[in-house]
Amino acid sequence: MKVDETIALLKRAEDEYGPDLVFASSFGAEDVVLIDLISKHAPSIQIVTLDTGRLPQQTYDVMDACRDKYGIKIEVYFPDTAEVEAMVRESGLNLFYHSVENRKRCCEIRKIHPLMRALSGKKAWITGVRREQADSRQTMAAIEDDTHFRLKKFNPLIEWSEAEVWSYIRDNNVPYNALHDQHYPSIGCDCCTRAITVGEDPRSGRWWWEQEDGVAECGLHASPIKRK
Numbered sequence: 001m002k003v004d005e006t007i008a009l010l011k012r013a014e015d016e017y018g019p020d021l022v023f024a025s026s027f028g029a030e031d032v033v034l035i036d037l038i039s040k041h042a043p044s045i046q047i048v049t050l051d052t053g054r055l056p057q058q059t060y061d062v063m064d065a066c067r068d069k070y071g072i073k074i075e076v077y078f079p080d081t082a083e084v085e086a087m088v089r090e091s092g093l094n095l096f097y098h099s100v101e102n103r104k105r106c107c108e109i110r111k112i113h114p115l116m117r118a119l120s121g122k123k124a125w126i127t128g129v130r131r132e133q134a135d136s137r138q139t140m141a142a143i144e145d146d147t148h149f150r151l152k153k154f155n156p157l158i159e160w161s162e163a164e165v166w167s168y169i170r171d172n173n174v175p176y177n178a179l180h181d182q183h184y185p186s187i188g189c190d191c192c193t194r195a196i197t198v199g200e201d202p203r204s205g206r207w208w209w210e211q212e213d214g215v216a217e218c219g220l221h222a223s224p225i226k227r228k
């Protein structure tokens with residue numbers, strides 16, 4: 001039933017927004033489920049992704065695996081070269097480990113600015129967020145107004161559980177990031193992601209060195225992630 005509801009929402013978004021709609025994918029487990037569903041049921045939806053320049057090889061591998069399996073076009077957005085060069089000249093390549101401010105600056109330049117270019121001129125976007133991923137996502141809805149980017153935002157998997165995501169991946173033979181098999185539930189840049197152990201919060205492998213009130217900014221969804 002959740003699959004049917006998700007397909008209906010994707011079709012509705014496709015019908016209402018057409019070329020003014022994009023799916024911003026990071027190729028995590030939720031996002032490959034959406035790629036499978038979009039390619040089968042709403043194929044005109046554009047798929048975009050961000051290459052920060054610091055992604056793990058396994059993420060590039062799953063991007064190409066999806067491209068090959070589904071025959072889809074993936075628009076890859078890169079950071080502005082001059083912005084990255086100025087940041088590295090001033091603060092070094094591994095600036096994100098030295099302060100929260102530096103880490104936010106790196107995310108801004110490598111992720112937020114390219115995402116703004118990807119969303120420029122669009123009226124709506126699709127994400128793979130799920131409610132149970134973080135406290136800050138408890139109040140999110142399947143369709144909402146994204147006041148940060150000033151777009152309509154569709155979250156078709158908002159009610160899915162982690163088990164349902166993996167059941168769909170297995171049942172449909174969907175390509176997925178090999179790091180998930182190495183205890184990486186949440187995957188971002190290589191240098192800012194690590195494996196977790198049993199009992200740890202799924203998001204605790206991201207920016208694990210930051211202790212600032214137990215809160216890490218996810219950035220792309222403009223909502224703080226409260227660590228448990």
Ligand code: SF4
Pocket residue numbers: 052054096103104106107108110111188189191192
């Ligand atoms: S996750 Fe790390 S490397 Fe990637 S953009 Fe953010 S701070 Fe930079």
